[in-house]
Amino acid sequence: MREMLYAEALVESLRHQMATDERVHLMGLYFLGLTKHRAIMARLHADYPGRVYHPPIAEVGYVGVAIGAALAGLRPIVDMATASFMFQAFPQIVNEAANIHYMSGGATKVPMVFHFNHGIRGGGAAQHSHSPQAMLWNTPGLEIMAPSTPRDVMGLVNTAAASDNPTAWVDHVRLFDTSGPVPDDKDFSIPFGVADVKRQGGDVTVFASSWMVVRALEAAETLSAEGIQAEVIDPRTLSPLDEETILESVAKTGRLVVVDECHRRCGVAAEITAVVTERAFGDLVAAPIRVTTADVPIPFSPPLEQHVEPTTDKIVAAVRAVTDSAAG
Amino acid sequence: MIPDLPADRLTDYLRRMLVIRRFEEGLIELAGEYAVGHFHVYIGQEATGVPALAQLEPGDVGFTTHRNHGHLLARGTDPAAMFAEILGKETGTNRGKGGTLHIASLENGFPTTSAATGGCTPLATGAAFAFSRLGRDRVSVCLFGDGALEEGTFHESINIAALESLPVIYLCENNSLEALGQKANEYPSSTMAAAPLTDLAAAFKVPTITVDGTDTGAVHDAMATAVGRARGGGGPTFIEALTVRWPGSRPIWPQLLTGPTDLSYAWDPSAIPADYAVWHAEQDGLLRYVRELLSAGVLTPDEALAMDEQVKDRIERGVRFALDSPYPPVASALESVYA
């Protein structure tokens, strides 16, 4: 085991893919956004000049080119920087990449990865703060990974790169500065559809992915001091979703708080809530509570931004509310 | 060259250019201390935006990009309200909802700013469409950099503008000259197989003009031609204004690499420092315009300095106003989603 920054683990996993498979090409430059860590990424670019494509500002064009390249023998990992720019490339992602395998009757494969930096990064305002996972989840044909730790990003990238399906890799710039242990084995992989219990607890189940895992763990720490033990479940991939681990936890706790950075209406939290109320109906002793970004575009002004996003305080309050509510 | 205008109009152009320059310099200092999000400055392009937008009349509209400050200021938007917006304050142009990327000013003809590259081209085309269908004698200006031509929306938009003969002017500010390309941590320059960029518009049979974007008079004339054509029912025009990328805009985050602008460089070449000497001596459109006004006898160095002091004072007051302003009440975060 080694201790690494998330940003370092991310680049190391990309470097490993470049080193082990010549078909892996990177398209787009901003895997690490405009953070200070981008210099690590620049070194990777310098080491593989022929396999890093610097595209024009033409998302629908270069993303489509990446999909076409995947059909013809490459295994591209294509970066769209801020997830809001996904919409420029939307028809290529949801109409083409997601459907091609199915439409071909299972003959054609689209082995590629779409990388997005999602969520509220601070000052991104309405056009640079999007969380795309709910819309992508409503799109059959895409795999969706949303790692939260250096170990998970490395293990999931290995799986995504080996997958013959188009995978959406939803990242968060606020994770880049976090650190954690990473296995020495660079081939270590984490299978899709296997959730991780990030913290054990018997009183309430807290579902969270990506950056929200960090906040959920902070909240769990605060709550623990009050005597409330929260179990934090990180699905790691939304598609496929490990429903069983969530249901097992809810069977134990009887209570659920779903934390997610997407907007509330038709967001990830709605689907998780619906799945649990359908499948764990007899286990629930209180109605699940959603903690999400409000149904408004993201405002620029810092206090307004914090008012609409899912904060640690809001998670704490939701857990208190769900544990206070009467059985029934 | 200087435009063929009375002296008061000529000095008004200079005042507006100075407002932009001092605003952006002030912002770079401010951004060192306060979180303003990713921002972009208009330094080096004042001699394009000011004379170009001066050709518009009240009711005409412009749609700009992430590099929007200069355009808003050129048409007279209050710097104090812009600083306040950039700091996310209640007194900002958008009451803190937009920030630097989305500044709007209806009274100055900027309904919104799209920060998605290529996002503004259909919007500007649509405003021209509205003017044409409503029978209003108004024009719409689409302001964008060379990068926006990489997006498909431009090609779709100019096709429709040409087919419908819409009163829209596509003003492409090509600031990629001497941009340092794809070097790490530098902004990439545009990635276009087409050259010159006017060839793109010509393919749609849209009249084109190429101008030196640091030549105030040339920009004035080009834009006057385009606006006249649009208002006269002659349809769209594509203008490419060429400027050199300001050295401070080459890194991803703007830096005051050339120092605060010293107007004396315009009349005293010996004052120009060795660092970035070519920029000060040849590439800065603002200093070029000061030189032209001096040689035409429109202005003296003392008058220029006095005007600059007034502008600096206004900018300082604007910064103070923004810093002293309150943040909006948090409940407003949930308002204005719907009309």
Next chain:
Amino acid sequence: MAARIRYIEAVRQGLQSSMRSDPSVIVLGEDVRYGGPFGATKGLADEFGKGRILDTPISEATVMGMATGAAATGLRPIVEIMFVDFATLAMDQLVNHAAKLGFMTGGLLRVPLTVRVQGGVSGRFGAHHSQSLEAWFLHTPGLKVVAPAFPGDAARLLEVAIADDNPVVYMEHRGLYWTKGEVTGNEPASGSVVRRRGDHVTIVSYSRMVHHALAAADTLAADGIGCEVIDLRWLAPLDLEPAVASLRRTGRAVVAHEAVTTGGVGAEVVARLQAARGIRTRAPIARVGAPFAPVGAAPELEDAFVPGSGDIVGAVRGLLGEAPPRTDGQKGGRT
């Protein structure tokens, strides 16, 4: 007695009356001058002239952006997207621009824009022309979304959408175009409505699935099971008051739509219903929706994909303890 007309004629009527009463209303879309592929705009160019019925190039992104720009500067445009699937081409302009301009400008700007889309499974069109994508629009703050099921609502709610000062996505179902119904002009402008009364199970639905819900209710009534059928009509804003009131009585609910279950509108309805005050259901709220797969073009595949009245009947019986209660949103489609 009000005339019974086809759904597609009701859409045309809604367009026509809005254009007559407001000269700022214009239509933009591909082939709209000759009426479009289904005839929704037929005859409008003759009455209102080519200036107000613009045939556009196949340029969805720009048409959406143009309409947004025109809406912000004085017109009240209606964009016709020929198939909702093609809205994907215009998503940046719709999501990042039209939906957000009012908010981003702190309320300075209004975008009175109507986006007409048609979709759903009908006629063996395959994966690129059969989708139900409303969840994306609901997930976009700033948009309103309406999905009428009957000709009366098709005409009335289109007029309401056009008169609204916000961007509204108006969703037509291709499979309803030739169904007939009364157009009274007295249909309520907002909210959901109860289409059928019943005491045992609440069925919440919208668009064509309302017809399947009513057919399922007929089938179940023969067995003595009373279903209350709620037609949501507007998906954003989402009015669940009648559904909550109904669920308080019945204690059992099915949410049915034609879209893919996972991440769909049904998830949002379930999440809200189960959290509503005073709700204690006797069984989990069931979702009926499409499986997690694209639409196959072959008739057998299409029929297997699209949920219908039989699925609703099965779900209701399941809630009453007669069969498994759940349709599996994740089934199918994965490799």
